[in-house]
Amino acid sequence: MSNGATFDAVEPGDDLPAITVELARDYVKAHASEIGMAFPRFTDDEGARKEGLPGMIAPGNMTLALLARELLAWAPGGRVLRLGTTFRGLALAGGTIQLLGTVTEKDDARRTVECDVWMETAEGDRCVIGTATVQLP
Amino acid sequence: MAFADIDRAVLGREYDRLTYPPVTTDELISYARTLGVTDPIYLEEDAANKGPYGGLVAFPTFVVKLRGNQHMPKEVAREMSAGGFDAGKDIAFGVPIRPGDVLTATSTITELYEKTGRSGSMFFVVFRQHLTNQDGETVADVDSRIMQRGRAPKEG
Numbered sequence: 679m680s681n682g683a684t685f686d687a688v689e690p691g692d693d694l695p696a697i698t699v700e701l702a703r704d705y706v707k708a709h710a711s712e713i714g715m716a717f718p719r720f721t722d723d724e725g726a727r728k729e730g731l732p733g734m735i736a737p738g739n740m741t742l743a744l745l746a747r748e749l750l751a752w753a754p755g756g757r758v759l760r761l762g763t764t765f766r767g768l769a770l771a772g773g774t775i776q777l778l779g780t781v782t783e784k785d786d787a788r789r790t791v792e793c794d795v796w797m798e799t800a801e802g803d804r805c806v807i808g809t810a811t812v813q814l815p
Numbered sequence: 816m817a818f819a820d821i822d823r824a825v826l827g828r829e830y831d832r833l834t835y836p837p838v839t840t841d842e843l844i845s846y847a848r849t850l851g852v853t854d855p856i857y858l859e860e861d862a863a864n865k866g867p868y869g870g871l872v873a874f875p876t877f878v879v880k881l882r883g884n885q886h887m888p889k890e891v892a893r894e895m896s897a898g899g900f901d902a903g904k905d906i907a908f909g910v911p912i913r914p915g916d917v918l919t920a921t922s923t924i925t926e927l928y929e930k931t932g933r934s935g936s937m938f939f940v941v942f943r944q945h946l947t948n949q950d951g952e953t954v955a956d957v958d959s960r961i962m963q964r965g966r967a968p969k970e971g
């Protein structure tokens with residue numbers, strides 16, 4: 679916990695460390711099943727194609743959770759107070775994505791920061807974008 | 816009937832309430848593990864006991880697992896039957912979830928709106944799940960935004 683972001687050390691404009699995640703099919707399928715979303719589009723390529731998708735994708739609820747994972751990896755002693763996301767594009771299973779973010783504001787009274795966070799595909803598409811409020815130690 | 820004709824009296828009316836079985840340690844750990852969380856405060860009871868919460872807590876987005884009996888009220892679901900998709904979520908987190916918590920979710924529609932873009936009309940429904948624990952404390956407010964593209968009006 680000692681190596682994480684702290685309120686005093688963070689400034690607007692700081693980037694969160696990028697995290698690269700391989701969206702392996704087994705990983706997506708296992709987490710989709712865990713959250714009760716074992717639907718064809720999240721569990722196999724063939725099922726996804728039948729629904730008109732190019733292949734199996736990660737559920738929005740998984741991509742949102744990965745952004746929370748990014749925030750808490752950056753600030754392990756912190757608390758995510760709010761996380762808002764827009765699912766703009768497809769996070770295709772089998773690909774690699776990056777979780778990125780930047781600090782946009784600092785609230786001295788609440789010891790919180792506002793962050794922009796997003797998930798980017800290998801092609802550079804921001805398939806999920808969001809904002810978060812994080813209380814830092 | 817069309818999306819615009821949905822009686823706005825539906826807004827803010829509780830249409831679903833569900834109390835879940837007590838949360839278990841195993842399900843909290845399983846959620847964090849399958850997501851790929853590596854911080855031991857979400858994975859190991861010993862580490863969690865020494866951590867900031869003094870015990871194991873849910874990784875915050877665990878709340879997305881908790882679904883109600885009824886996704887939307889009937890009069891809204893009927894107009895979204897062409898297969899809406901999840902356009903986004905906004906979650907305000909309250910107190911952490913701990914093993915043994917008995918959680919209750921109540922659902923309301925908070926917004927109904929239409930947008931017109933280059934590809935035509937898009938209809939949006941926002942529903943909120945208000946999650947509380949056995950002490951009446953707010954665990955989370957989860958707002959889900961469901962979008963459906965417009966359909967041509969039916970003949971006749």
